Structures are given as structure tokens and as C-alpha cells.
Amino acid sequence: xxxxxxxxxxxxxxxxxxxxxxxxxxxxxxxxxxxxxxxxxxxxxxxxxxxxxxxxxxxxxxxxxxxxxxxxxxxxxxxxxxxxxxxxxxxxxxxxxxxxxxxxxxxxxxxxxxxxxxxxxxxxxxxxxxxxxxxxxxxxxxxxxxxxxxxxxxxxxxxxxxxxxxxxxxxxxxxxxxxxxxxxxxxxxxxxxxxxxxxxxxxxxxxxxxxxxxxxxxxxxxxxxxxxxxxxxxxxxxxxxxxxxxxxxxxxxxxxxxxxxxxxxxxxxxxxxxxxxxxxxxxxxxxxxxxxxxxxxxxx
Amino acid sequence: xxxxxxxxxxxxxxxxxxxxxxxxxxxxxxxxxxxxxxxxxxxxxxxxxxxxxxxxxxxxxxxxxxxxxxxxxxxxxxxxxxxxxxxxxxxxxxxxxxx
Amino acid sequence: xxxxxxxxxxxxxxxxxxxxxxxxxxxxxxxxxxxxxxxxxxxxxxxxxxxxxxxxxxxxxxxxxxxxxxxxxxxxxxxxxxxxxxxxxxxxxxxxxxxxxxxxxxxxxxxxxxxxxxxxxxxxxxxxxxxxxx
Numbered sequence: 001x002x003x004x005x006x007x008x009x010x011x012x013x014x015x016x017x018x019x020x021x022x023x024x025x026x027x028x029x030x031x032x033x034x035x036x037x038x039x040x041x042x043x044x045x046x047x048x049x050x051x052x053x054x055x056x057x058x059x060x061x062x063x064x065x066x067x068x069x070x071x072x073x074x075x076x077x078x079x080x081x082x083x084x085x086x087x088x089x090x091x092x093x094x095x096x097x098x099x100x101x102x103x104x105x106x107x108x109x110x111x112x113x114x115x116x117x118x119x120x121x122x123x124x125x126x127x128x129x130x131x132x133x134x135x136x137x138x139x140x141x142x143x144x145x146x147x148x149x150x151x152x153x154x155x156x157x158x159x160x161x162x163x164x165x166x167x168x169x170x171x172x173x174x175x176x177x178x179x180x181x182x183x184x185x186x187x188x189x190x191x192x193x194x195x196x197x198x199x200x201x202x203x204x205x206x207x208x209x210x211x212x213x214x215x216x217x218x219x220x221x222x223x224x225x226x227x228x229x230x231x232x233x234x235x236x237x238x239x240x241x242x243x244x245x246x247x248x249x250x251x252x253x254x255x256x257x258x259x260x261x262x263x264x265x266x267x268x269x270x271x272x273x274x275x276x277x278x279x280x281x282x283x284x285x286x287x288x289x290x291x292x293x294x295x296x297x298x299x300x
Numbered sequence: 301x302x303x304x305x306x307x308x309x310x311x312x313x314x315x316x317x318x319x320x321x322x323x324x325x326x327x328x329x330x331x332x333x334x335x336x337x338x339x340x341x342x343x344x345x346x347x348x349x350x351x352x353x354x355x356x357x358x359x360x361x362x363x364x365x366x367x368x369x370x371x372x373x374x375x376x377x378x379x380x381x382x383x384x385x386x387x388x389x390x391x392x393x394x395x396x397x398x399x
Numbered sequence: 400x401x402x403x404x405x406x407x408x409x410x411x412x413x414x415x416x417x418x419x420x421x422x423x424x425x426x427x428x429x430x431x432x433x434x435x436x437x438x439x440x441x442x443x444x445x446x447x448x449x450x451x452x453x454x455x456x457x458x459x460x461x462x463x464x465x466x467x468x469x470x471x472x473x474x475x476x477x478x479x480x481x482x483x484x485x486x487x488x489x490x491x492x493x494x495x496x497x498x499x500x501x502x503x504x505x506x507x508x509x510x511x512x513x514x515x516x517x518x519x520x521x522x523x524x525x526x527x528x529x530x531x532x533x
Contacts, residue, residue, distance in 0.1 A: 088460050089460070104475055105473075131493060317422055326437055329441060340448050344455065363495055364495055
């Protein structure tokens with residue numbers, strides 16, 4: 001796939017910078033003389049050729065101003081960085097009592113061995129809920145922008161069926177379950193080891209994407225229909241909302257939570273963290289797969 | 301030893317970022333950006349944050365790269381599509397300069 | 400002068416943060432000077448990575464390990480700061496949704512104007528607006 005056929009006549013970046021962009025004066029729409037011009041709307045002082053020249057000149061001003069801004073900004077930031085406490089300093093002000101509390105009492109309070117998971121899904125669970133809704137909103141916006149009816153007839157020569165290729169078919173039959181199992185492992189072990197909803201969901205999304213690549217979009221959309229994806233996302237988000245509001249009603253303000261934290265280190269421990277991880281992972285997985293399908297064919 | 305490794309990784313990050321900016325071919329630029337994401341995930345590992353490393357390797361290198369490639373493919377398709385509807389063909393836009 | 404040098408005395412230790420700033424500056428200059436919309440989106444991602452690197456560097460503490468509690472050791476002096484890791488984890492996933500949104504906008508722009516070069520786009524949009532007014 002070659003999206004840029006010829007670069008021979010393209011100006012270099014330095015030239016572009018110096019000239020302030022391409023010279024596009026001759027591409028401008030300049031009305032022909034014979035065209036009747038309404039007298040009250042025709043302003044000779046502001047015609048298009050003059051406008052193009054102005055644009056060209058201001059582009060150069062913009063480039064100089066932008067360069068100065070970039071350099072000034074970098075110098076300021078470097079100065080700030082030089083004034084920060086040294087890298088890896090244990091007495092830095094970022095290592096405050098909040099971090100201490102998360103590390104020292106996080107396991108006892110949330111039951112999660114992985115402090116980061118305990119932090120983002122228990123202490124700061126509303127943050128993660130908002131982020132799941134950010135993903136949901138992004139999918140909605142991409143749907144609005146990219147939705148199109150799939151073509152009725154696709155020319156047969158354009159379709160490359162990778163499923164007819166022996167190597168690709170056998171290898172992907174072997175790889176897709178492994179990817180799925182690895183994603184589920186990372187998802188379910190989020191409170192015990194590195195991982196969790198976001199990474200596990202993104203790895204899980206690789207499996208349906210590979211399926212759609214090999215067996216074709218139509219086959220994939222028959223398996224993962226829009227209705228199923230919608231149901232999974234809405235159920236996961238609804239479960240997250242319900243679970244966290246339950247937790248806030250019972251466990252907030254230092255009231256003891258009804259759900260026991262269990263033995264730290266067991267797979268069924270840490271209260272609500274594992275189900276919430278699964279919910280977030282399902283949302284991320286469906287989001288990434290929907291992104292793929294919308295960019296690929298314009299509908300799920 | 302670990303400092304040298306870290307310096308090499310950081311230099312690789314800066315080189316990848318500059319190369320992404322200076323490459324004219326969009327396809328190559330996206331591939332270099334994917335390499336940038338992978339280097340970033342190794343840097344997360346050195347910073348003792350394996351959560352970030354896993355997420356960056358899956359999201360930053362995998363999903364973002366796929367999205368960029370699909371965008372390039374879509375643009376290519378629009379180029380090939382004969383019955384597209386463009387408002388401004390004619391005087392304003394010229395078809396041979398699309399890229 | 401001596402005072403300024405005193406201010407800069409942490410720069411040799413903070414080289415990783417300096418690299419993060421440089422990455423941010425490269426992303427910013429890509430946003431400002433690249434003429435292609437797709438390059439601008441890549442520049443935004445490079446900028447994102449620079450910010451995340453700066454944040455995660457602030458949480459790192461030399462000689463300490465991942466905040467995963469093993470063998471019941473819960474003292475803070477064995478683990479790094481978990482807060483920046485959580486923030487960056489949130490940020491990475493938000494950045495990919497922003498990227499997807501920007502890319503779909505880019506595809507729509509290409510569908511309508513058949514170009515991604517910002518100069519041509521600007522001129523075409525101006526022409527279009529003038530044509531509509533008349």
C-alpha cells in the first residue's frame with residue numbers, strides 16, 4: 001500500500017519551514033472576469049489573490065513565532081526540570097503520606113496485593129468509572145463519524161481471503177485461543193500481579209481483531225454482532241455503576257464493607273476489585289474491537 | 301550498566317520521535333511511531349511500572365498502530381473510489397496532489 | 400550567574416525528565432509545523448508519551464521495587480510511589496480514545512476535501528465559505 005506516490009518534487013521540511021508552507025496561490029479560486037459579480041458584494045480591496053499573498057506571508061510569521069514559542073517553552077520546562085528534586089530521591093515531596101497510606105495499608109484495606117490495582121479500582125474507583133465512560137463516549141463519537149452502510153457488492157478481485165491460506169489459517173487457529181487465554185489471565189490477576197482491566201482488555205481485543213483479519217469482516221460481524229457488543233458494554237458499565245454505588249453506600253466514610261476482602265494473594269479476594277477489573281476489561285475489549293471495525297468497514 | 305541501557309533507550313526515543321517528524325512517507329512514519337511505543341514500554345519496565353509496560357505494549361504499540369494503518373487504508377480506498385462525493389473538486393482542489 | 404547555576408544543579412540527575420521535555424517539544428513542533436493532519440495526530444501522541452514519562456519519573460525511587468506487596472512486607476521504604484503509575488495508566492487509555500476520535504475526523508476531512516495538507520485545506524475551506532456566501 002503506497003499512499004504517497006511521488007515525493008520527488010516535494011519540498012523538504014526546511015524549505016517548507018522557510019517558506020511558511022506550500023505556495024498555493026495558483027490553486028486559489030479566482031473568479032473569471034466574465035462571471036457577473038453582484039456590485040454590493042464585490043470588494044476589490046479584498047480579492048482572493050491578495051488574500052493568498054497575505055496567507056503566505058502570515059504563514060511565515062506563524063512559523064517564526066511558533067519556533068520561538070517552542071524554544072522558549074522547552075527552555076522554561078528544562079529550567080523547571082532542573083529545579084525539581086533529583087531523580088529517584090526518596091525524600092521528594094511526591095512521596096507523601098497519601099502514597100505511604102496506599103502502600104502500607106492498601107493491602108489490609110482493599111485486599112489487593114497489587115497496590116496500583118487497589119488504588120485505581122478501590123480508593124479512586126470513580127476516576128476509573130469516568131474513564132470507562134470516556135471510552136464509551138469515544139466509541140459513540142467514532143460511530144457518528146465513521147458509520148456508513150456496507151457496500152452491497154464487493155468486487156471479488158479486491159477481496160483477499162487469508163483463510164484460504166494454510167499457514168495463516170492454522171497459525172491463527174492456534175494463536176487466537178492463546179491470546180484470549182492470556183488476556184483473561186491478565187484480566188483476572190489484576191489484583192495479584194501487574195495487569196488489570198485496561199491491559200487485559202486490550203490484549204483480549206487482539207483475538208477478535210485477528211479473527212476479523214483472517215476470516216473476513218462479514219464473518220466476524222456475524223459472530224460479534226452490534227447487538228451483542230452493545231449488550232456487553234452496557235451491562236459492564238451498568239454493573240460497574242451498581243457495584244460502586246453499593247460500595248459507596250456500605251463501605252464509604254470508614255464504615256466497614258460488607259464484602260470481605262478475603263485472604264490477600266488468593267484469586268478470590270480483594271472484594272470488588274476482580275469483578276470491576278472484568279467489567280473494565282470487557283468495556284476496553286469491545287471499544288478496541290469497535291474502533292477496528294469502524295475504521296475497517298464502517299459498521300460493526 | 302543499567303544507566304547505560306537507560307541512556308540508550310532514551311536516545312532511541314528521541315531519535316524515533318525526530319524520525320517520525322521528518323519522514324515524508326506516512327506509512328514509514330507510523331511504523332517508526334510503533335517502534336517508539338515499544339521503546340516506551342521498555343522504559344516503563346525500567347521505571348518499575350510493569351502495569352504501564354503491559355498497557356503501553358498492547359495499546360500504544362498495538363492498537364494505535366492498527367488504527368493508523370486502517371486510516372491509511374481508508375484514505376487509499378477513498379482515493380480509489382470512483383463514486384465519491386467531493387464538494388470542492390474543480391477549481392479549488394486538484395486530484396493529482398492528494399496524499 | 401552563580402545563582403542560576405545553583406538552580407541548575409539537579410539537571411545531571413534529572414536527564415530522564417529532560418528527555419521527557421524534549422519529547423514534548425518534538426511533539427509540539429510536529430503539531431505546529433507538520434503540514435499533514437495525520438502527522439499532527441502522531442505528534443499529539445508523541446507529546447502524550449512525553450507527559451507520561453515525566454509523570455512516571457516523578458514516582459520512581461532509586462533502589463526500590465514495584466508496589467506489589469509480597470511476603471507481607473508493607474513498609475514504604477521498599478516500594479516506589481504508586482500514584483503516578485495509576486494516573487499514567489488512566490492517561491494511556493484516554494490517549495488512545497483521543498487518537499481514534501482524531502483519526503476518524505481525519506478520515507471525514509479526507510472524504511470531503513480529498514487532501515490532508517493543511518495549506519490546501521485552508522484555501523479550499525476559504526473558497527467554500529466564499530462560494531456559500533455568494
